[in-house]
Amino acid sequence: xxxxxxxxxxxxxxxxxxxxxxxxxxxxxxxxxxxxxxxxxxxxxxxxxxxxxxxxxxxxxxxxxxxxxxxxxxxxxxxxxxxxxxxxxxxxxxxxxxxxxxxxxxxxxxxxxxxxxxxxxxxxxxxxxxxxxxxxxxxxxxxxxxxxxxxxxxxxxxxxxxxxxxxxxxxxxxxxxxxxxxxxxxxxxxxxxxxxxxxxxxxxxxxxxxxxxxxxxxxxxxxxxxxxxxxxxxxxxxxxxxxxxxxxxxxxxxxxxxxxxxxxxxxxxxxxxxxxxxxxxxxxxxxxxxx
DNA sequence: CACTTGACCTGTCCGC
DNA sequence: TGCGGACAGGTCAAGT
Numbered sequence: 337x338x339x340x341x342x343x344x345x346x347x348x349x350x351x352x353x354x355x356x357x358x359x360x361x362x363x364x365x366x367x368x369x370x371x372x373x374x375x376x377x378x379x380x381x382x383x384x385x386x387x388x389x390x391x392x393x394x395x396x397x398x399x400x401x402x403x404x405x406x407x408x409x410x411x412x413x414x415x416x417x418x419x420x421x422x423x424x425x426x427x428x429x430x431x432x433x434x435x436x437x438x439x440x441x442x443x444x445x446x447x448x449x450x451x452x453x454x455x456x457x458x459x460x461x462x463x464x465x466x467x468x469x470x471x472x473x474x475x476x477x478x479x480x481x482x483x484x485x486x487x488x489x490x491x492x493x494x495x496x497x498x499x500x501x502x503x504x505x506x507x508x509x510x511x512x513x514x515x516x517x518x519x520x521x522x523x524x525x526x527x528x529x530x531x532x533x534x535x536x537x538x539x540x541x542x543x544x545x546x547x548x549x550x551x552x553x554x555x556x557x558x559x560x561x562x563x564x565x566x567x568x569x570x571x572x573x574x575x576x577x578x579x580x581x582x583x584x585x586x587x588x589x590x591x592x593x594x595x596x597x598x599x600x601x602x603x604x605x606x607x608x609x610x611x612x613x614x615x616x617x618x619x620x621x622x623x624x625x626x627x
Numbered sequence: 628c629a630c631t632t633g634a635c636c637t638g639t640c641c642g643c
Numbered sequence: 644t645g646c647g648g649a650c651a652g653g654t655c656a657a658g659t
Contacts, residue, residue, distance in 0.1 A: 337652040
């Protein structure tokens with residue numbers, strides 16, 4: 337599930353919901369989801385206040401006053417849902433379909449705050465993980481040395497994009513965009529959407545791209561990611577924000593899951609093929625292969 | 628070096 | 644209705 341816009345949407349939500357709250361208890365229902373010893377929990381997590389929420393790439397970090405941070409990777413099906421116990425069953429609650437059912441069978445870890453509110457880590461496929469790490473390690477960019485630049489920062493420009501991609505001139509553009517060490521935060525949905533907007537075929541080799549192609553791709557990535565954040569991300573199956581609500585980006589998607597439908601730009605039928613090991617959606621007419 | 632496959636897991640959908 | 648296989652937003656490691 338979550339790519340950059342989804343993790344960012346969760347971050348924004350948690351920032352509003354849990355900063356200043358104190359964690360009073362942790363219940364680990366699936367050991368592999370959060371491998372941590374009792375001493376660390378006691379010394380660095382329980383009775384500690386949440387002071388900051390951060391994101392880098394698809395990784396979410398909750399900083400605690402203990403100078404330790406909860407670190408999350410949601411992988412395909414992870415959810416982080418905050419529930420205020422006092423209002424969850426209130427009449428007219430907009431999220432009763434999910435929130436009122438938690439915990440459910442995919443709940444792996446439950447954090448309880450001293451005011452009674454809870455944060456549920458749900459993860460149907462159990463690929464996601466939580467770690468408890470010293471905050472200063474996370475603030476050191478060495479921790480993220482296997483991640484490329486954040487595509488939405490001011491310093492990220494089209495030269496930087498070209499430079500990063502040209503580290504792999506002989507690979508297909510889709511594979512390189514999915515590679516977190518090139519650009520951080522893109523996944524299958526936004527790579528397909530960005531390539532469509534930039535009118536680039538996912539199998540084009542990086543070395544075949546011209547400066548104008550990099551420029552269009554740069555703009556496309558930023559447009560697509562910003563639009564998705566504005567729309568609260570994409571909900572395909574599992575994704576929800578920190579309040580259990582779905583994102584609406586896919587209602588406006590141009591190619592993702594649109595195979596068999598007409599391309600919004602030229603009307604040709606959108607195809608789906610396995611490329612770079614992933615289901616890939618593109619328009620065969622306005623996205624031509626370059627090799 | 629680049630690509631493919633399998634692994635990690637659970638759930639759903641589709642064809643027989 | 645049941646069963647087997649393919650597939651799903653993400654990363655790893657190992658094999659070709």
